[in-house]
Amino acid sequence: MIDQFLIPLIKILIVLNATLVGVSYMTLLERKVIAWVQSRLGPMRVGPQGVLQPIADAVKLMLKEDITPTKADRWVFTAAPVISMVPALIVYAVIPFGPTVHLFGRDVSLYITDVNVGLLYIVSVASVGVYGIILAGYASNSKFPLLASLRASAQLISYEIAVTMTLVSVILVAGSLSMVSIVNAQYNSRVWFGFVQPVAFVIFFIGSLAETNRAPFDLPEAEQELTGGFHTEYSGMRFALFFLAEYANMIVVSSVATTLFFGGWLRPFPNVSALHFLGVVPSWMWFLIKSFVFLYIFIWVRATLPRYRYDQLMRLGWKVLIPLAIANLVVTGIVKVMLF
Amino acid sequence: MFDTSELVINMGPQHPSTHGVLRVILRLDGEKVVDAEVVIGYLHRGIEKLSENRNWTQIVLLTDRMDYVAAATSNVGYCETVEKLLNVEVPRRAQYVRTILMELQRIASHCLWVGTHAMDIGAMTVFLYAFRERELILDLFEEFCGARLTYNSMRIGGLPQDIPPGWDKKVLAFCDIMDGKIDEYETLLTHNRIWLERTKGIGVISGPEAIGLGLCGPALRGSGVARDVRKDEPYSAYAEMDFDVPVGVKGDTYDRYLVRMEEFRQSLRIIRQATQGIPEGPIVGKVPRLIKPAAGETYHAIESPKGELGYFIVSDGKSTNPYRFRVRPPSFCNLQGLPRLVRGHLVADVVALIGSIDIVLGEVDR
Amino acid sequence: MLQAIAFYTIAAFILGFAVLVVTTKDTVHSVLFLVLDFLFVAALYVMLNAQFLAVIQILVYAGGIVVLYLFVVMLVNLKRPPEAHSDPHRMTKFGFGLAAAVLIELGAILVSGYMKAPAVAATATEASMPVSGNTEQVGWLLYTSYLIPFEIASMLLLVAMIGAIVLAKREL
Numbered sequence: 001m002i003d004q005f006l007i008p009l010i011k012i013l014i015v016l017n018a019t020l021v022g023v024s025y026m027t028l029l030e031r032k033v034i035a036w037v038q039s040r041l042g043p044m045r046v047g048p049q050g051v052l053q054p055i056a057d058a059v060k061l062m063l064k065e066d067i068t069p070t071k072a073d074r075w076v077f078t079a080a081p082v083i084s085m086v087p088a089l090i091v092y093a094v095i096p097f098g099p100t101v102h103l104f105g106r107d108v109s110l111y112i113t114d115v116n117v118g119l120l121y122i123v124s125v126a127s128v129g130v131y132g133i134i135l136a137g138y139a140s141n142s143k144f145p146l147l148a149s150l151r152a153s154a155q156l157i158s159y160e161i162a163v164t165m166t167l168v169s170v171i172l173v174a175g176s177l178s179m180v181s182i183v184n185a186q187y188n189s190r191v192w193f194g195f196v197q198p199v200a201f202v203i204f205f206i207g208s209l210a211e212t213n214r215a216p217f218d219l220p221e222a223e224q225e226l227t228g229g230f231h232t233e234y235s236g237m238r239f240a241l242f243f244l245a246e247y248a249n250m251i252v253v254s255s256v257a258t259t260l261f262f263g264g265w266l267r268p269f270p271n272v273s274a275l276h277f278l279g280v281v282p283s284w285m286w287f288l289i290k291s292f293v294f295l296y297i298f299i300w301v302r303a304t305l306p307r308y309r310y311d312q313l314m315r316l317g318w319k320v321l322i323p324l325a326i327a328n329l330v331v332t333g334i335v336k337v338m339l340f
Numbered sequence: 341m342f343d344t345s346e347l348v349i350n351m352g353p354q355h356p357s358t359h360g361v362l363r364v365i366l367r368l369d370g371e372k373v374v375d376a377e378v379v380i381g382y383l384h385r386g387i388e389k390l391s392e393n394r395n396w397t398q399i400v401l402l403t404d405r406m407d408y409v410a411a412a413t414s415n416v417g418y419c420e421t422v423e424k425l426l427n428v429e430v431p432r433r434a435q436y437v438r439t440i441l442m443e444l445q446r447i448a449s450h451c452l453w454v455g456t457h458a459m460d461i462g463a464m465t466v467f468l469y470a471f472r473e474r475e476l477i478l479d480l481f482e483e484f485c486g487a488r489l490t491y492n493s494m495r496i497g498g499l500p501q502d503i504p505p506g507w508d509k510k511v512l513a514f515c516d517i518m519d520g521k522i523d524e525y526e527t528l529l530t531h532n533r534i535w536l537e538r539t540k541g542i543g544v545i546s547g548p549e550a551i552g553l554g555l556c557g558p559a560l561r562g563s564g565v566a567r568d569v570r571k572d573e574p575y576s577a578y579a580e581m582d583f584d585v586p587v588g589v590k591g592d593t594y595d596r597y598l599v600r601m602e603e604f605r606q607s608l609r610i611i612r613q614a615t616q617g618i619p620e621g622p623i624v625g626k627v628p629r630l631i632k633p634a635a636g637e638t639y640h641a642i643e644s645p646k647g648e649l650g651y652f653i654v655s656d657g658k659s660t661n662p663y664r665f666r667v668r669p670p671s672f673c674n675l676q677g678l679p680r681l682v683r684g685h686l687v688a689d690v691v692a693l694i695g696s697i698d699i700v701l702g703e704v705d706r
Numbered sequence: 707m708l709q710a711i712a713f714y715t716i717a718a719f720i721l722g723f724a725v726l727v728v729t730t731k732d733t734v735h736s737v738l739f740l741v742l743d744f745l746f747v748a749a750l751y752v753m754l755n756a757q758f759l760a761v762i763q764i765l766v767y768a769g770g771i772v773v774l775y776l777f778v779v780m781l782v783n784l785k786r787p788p789e790a791h792s793d794p795h796r797m798t799k800f801g802f803g804l805a806a807a808v809l810i811e812l813g814a815i816l817v818s819g820y821m822k823a824p825a826v827a828a829t830a831t832e833a834s835m836p837v838s839g840n841t842e843q844v845g846w847l848l849y850t851s852y853l854i855p856f857e858i859a860s861m862l863l864l865v866a867m868i869g870a871i872v873l874a875k876r877e878l
Contacts, residue, residue, distance in 0.1 A: 130769065130773055138776075147687070215462060306458065
């Protein structure tokens with residue numbers, strides 16, 4: 001009974017809360033890092049060094065008037081932020097934060113579940129997340145959000161293809177769809193797949209920037225062109241949900257990148273016993289550190305690069321990334337059949 | 341085969357990247373701009389009419405409010421026009437200080453431009469970098485005349501006060517700082533692939549066509565026309581300065597960008613020469629206590645950061661205020677080119693092009 | 707018992723949403739109900755222990771195809787009034803005809819399925835597969851017993867793709 005219901009429930013609670021706190025602190029991190037890049041200080045007023053800023057933001061957003069435009073499609077308008085938030089959260093069900101550890105006298109796995117189609121589950125749930133953006137644009141019944149949501153759907157669908165292709169080549173190398181087995185495969189092959197599949201990693205990284213609507217692919221919310229994009233008409237907590245969903249997706253993408261390409265919870269060189277002292281840092285810490293590096297790069301890229309134009313973005317996706325991903329897949333397949 | 345309908349969207353007057361209260365009505369086919377109509381007048385304060393009811397010295401502070409990011413240039417332009425009308429000789433010291441102020445102002449204005457232009461295209465860091473340097477210039481202005489935005493920094497016939505002691509050293513120190521900072525902006529933008537893709541081939545306009553549309557300033561020089569009032573009809577101390585007029589080749593957004601980036605450097609060159617060569621002497625010429633020019637009219641143009649800023653002033657010789665006061669604002673004339681430039685491009689390019697022609701709505705509407 | 711309750715609940719939802727899909731006036735709403743319908747079908751697959759199929763159902767139908775539906779529905783202006791026609795119920799007859807055809811087909815499948823049910827079950831389970839696991843088995847079957855249908859399906863998709871490109875690109 002305890003093993004079947006209580007422990008998963010506790011794990012779900014921990015992961016959900018950690019995610020939500022993490023997501024709200026991502027906003028602070030982003031503001032701080034960008035401020036440092038731009039020789040500013042960033043938020044400083046709420047708490048020491050502004051550490052309580054996310055709480056102040058949350059309070060502000062909750063107290064704000066929640067406006068529904070008169071001509072909006074009321075139901076869809078309300079549902080859209082939820083639709084974009086939920087997939088971003090349920091993905092965490094299959095992300096392995098660590099291996100099975102011995103805790104309080106019983107074996108506890110540091111992941112909520114390990115389904116044998118884990119990676120596909122992530123991809124499919126992420127693909128449902130598109131609805132939030134499309135519906136937000138449609139339901140606002142306003143031209144700028146509509147344009148933005150059309151951009152978003154086109155962008156997400158195109159980049160999903162490239163990203164999924166790279167995932168397939170990783171699956172070929174790992175021989176499994178389960179996230180835990182993929183990490184174990186990296187342990188057994190003595191190398192992180194990021195080095196086995198560098199092309200796939202680069203495509204995955206660019207594609208995931210596009211899929212999470214981050215700069216330089218943040219066209220759906222291009223403030224300068226579309227006055228905020230699909231969430232132009234949103235305010236208060238509903239706006240915050242979109243905002244949080246974006247950051248939650250960033251964390252998901254970083255976690256997936258860590259798991260697939262950089263050994264998940266494994267410490268660097270897990271098979272070299274000379275580096276055994278690295279085991280002092282618990283496995284889940286390694287996972288978080290690696291994911292954090294990705295998040296940092298996401299923010300760094302945003303502070304540095306200008307934005308692509310819509311047609312250039314589509315050209316990059318369809319004419320460069322997708323063919324490259326397919327070629328990479330074919331080469332991986334050939335090498336795998338020839339050598340193993 | 342498929343019937344498509346045009347989408348009309350209204351960009352502005354409240355829009356984050358129309359640089360103020362510009363309103364552009366775009367007719368779109370998908371995301372492609374079929375036609376654009378510029379609607380102006382949201383910031384109209386009637387400066388020309390107001391000026392006709394103020395005496396000659398009071399008008400200087402109204403000119404501040406036109407191009408509010410380059411107020412000193414507007415001040416000088418007006419004062420020189422009146423001096424021409426009065427036939428007043430301005431002392432060389434005043435001429436040199438005016439030149440320094442105008443070139444500092446050009447850098448400040450271009451800082452604002454490069455920041456907002458890059459911001460429109462999505463590179464937000466350049467914006468804060470550029471504002472950091474603009475701040476240094478504003479400090480210099482504050483030291484000179486006490487104000488940071490609307491300076492009222494000129495008097496007819498010369499300067500309101502001499503430069504503070506040590507000010508010229510600070511200007512030179514600023515020049516040294518700025519040299520490196522321009523390279524910094526260029527590192528972030530000039531060879532950036534995304535920046536190149538976003539600006540090259542966007543809003544191409546040939547030299548003759550640009551002249552036909554009445555474009556001026558960097559927007560014209562980007563198309564390869566070496567028209568610069570500072571060179572062609574020198575005023576202040578520009579005749580004694582050694583500088584080049586950068587021109588573009590293709591006339592696209594990227595060339596206009598390069599022209600302005602080079603103007604940063606040329607401005608620094610002028611500032612260095614002028615600061616090192618400030619002559620001693622009086623700062624105000626022989627101006628009558630009551631300014632009352634003889635009946636007549638005059639037109640005088642200067643090169644503001646945005647382009648050719650001209651004043652046409654008519655005096656009736658009887659009253660103490662101008663009979664007619666007319667400004668040829670460069671932003672207004674450049675804005676005429678916008679519909680021509682954006683046609684056939686995408687929505688994202690519209691903001692790039694608004695940034696590229698560098699307008700200030702205060703000056704467009706007056 | 708628990709399984710039966712879950713099955714009938716999910717089935718009820720599937721049918722309910724299916725009815726909503728065809729009865730809702732607003733096209734976008736009806737597409738949304740279609741998505742919900744697909745999600746519940748995926749839940750049904752999970753109950754049958756076919757996780758791979760469930761995930762693919764969500765990925766392909768809910769995440770891919772219906773997004774494109776939504777795209778089309780949003781782009782095409784459906785708010786104009788339907789044109790008047792001499793026989794407003796012409797579609798109704800056609801619809802009933804189609805429904806009858808589908809019903810007969812389903813009945814036939816059901817009947818034939820009952821007749822040789824044990825045989826089918828035997829071939830499915832006893833097919834000697836060198837792989838274990840849901841995903842692997844699906845892959846194995848697709849590339850061995852059902853290779854030709856699989857290839858035909860992929861040809862069909864290729865043709866559809868080329869057709870779409872030809873339609874969309876007016877001048878080649």
